[in-house]
Amino acid sequence: MPPHIYVISLATAHERRVFMRQQLDALALPYTIVDGVHGATTPDHALFGKYNDKKRLRRRGAGSSLRLSQLGCFASHYLLWQRCLENEQAIIVLEDDAILQPTFTDFYQAAEQLATQYGLIWLQPSRKQDQHSGRKIGNLGPFTIRQYTKGFSGTTGYLLTPLAAKTLLAYSAEWLYPVDNTMDRFFEHSIAATGLDPACIQQDDDFESSINVADAGTRRTLPDRLRREADSLKDTLARGWYNLKAGMTARNP
Template identity: 35%
Template sequence: MQGKGADYGNQSINQSINILIINLKKSTQRRQFMQKQFDELQKCFPDFHLNYQFFTGVNGNEEANHPLFKKYNSKKRLARKGQDMSLSQLGCFASHYLLLEKCVQLNEPVIILEDDAILLDGFYDVLKYAPTVANYFEFFRLSNRSGGNNVKSAPLFQIPNTNLIISQVYKGWANTTGYFVTPRAAKKFLTQMKEWIYNVDITMDRYWENKVHFCALLPNVVRPQDEFLSQIQMNKTKRSISVKLKREIFAAYDRVNKCLFDLLH
């Protein structure tokens, strides 16, 4: 993490944004990993107040009867994906859901990170830019896209004095390692999440449903730590011919709706 950052004129150098970090109670190593990164960042920028806190995430494997899991529609999930969500996937969904609620309660933008996020050069610039009046975005990803960032995109705004560009993207990110979100966008996500069918990252990717402008920061300023084994277990079942056919029908329906939304917006 380099000791430099963009200049925002009269904006206060001490201005900060709430950073909420999802961390399972048992994941002490990950908590220490994140703490160390923020300690190092603070040393680089001693005059900048880092406002971050850890949020105890929902461990689906240990909280199988969590009340939020009632939102999960297993029947629709099986029809569209051919397999159930695992308890750990439900726990991940619930954790992000609760922090989106927290964003609405605070009534201010926040940055949400998972506890395997590696902070890259440019993260500090985002922290300075995010709370300023220059930031008119309601949501944008901070992490890299699963499968690579080589996707169709349209540049919208370059953060001053940096190489960081917020772009509109047209392909799913499949990643919730880190993102900036406003109360307005959080409310849209929560409305969409009254019923859970897809994993939380895929749900948030479905911008033609939630009407949240699908933006991402390129290059990314956080990425997941590969050395940590994923705590999200996935159910793997063999799909029948009928299940595969239903899945393809729903996928085609999604492509049509997405295409129509892109044409109209």
């Protein structure tokens, strides 16, 4: 039985819900639309207590605090990870800015088999594809399965197994980064950055561009810039060491 599809959407996002229903209904696929956590209207959400702002500022400098919209996005995904683990069933998670590609049906038909081999499969393209092609680790139907030395930005869509959900939940006992950055830290939680080639969904960039925008008027001091660069360098070195141990190189064929 293929993993169930869950679509994260704010209750007020009526047009996007219609858009997602039209796409999935046209493919006759079963799905559930779940209300996303609206950070601005629920600033006291219980899960937001996991966020450690002081620690983030020490790492990333002034002006780097996560916004309520980012915390709401994190909570929305976190709740589905919990559901995946509790139900002991793999799931497919889509955000309501996902544009399904013709290969999505092929992916859905292969999803059950993919879930037996991989804990997390990204369905969107790697935003760093122009920097590296990823190492081929398998084939299934029309897809090449690739593992990437640099991961994925955004959480437009992914396949998740209960074991991987358990790992992400444990890793996310404390929140320091946006949810996509957290999931992308494979060099710490050891869930490989694995994706499909070709990707079976695309992201609506017009929607994405309205979030994750730097706060207007924020000017970082030199110590803040140095703190941010030091933290980024630390991640780069940790990522490189992980990839080296895994036998990965930046441009595997």
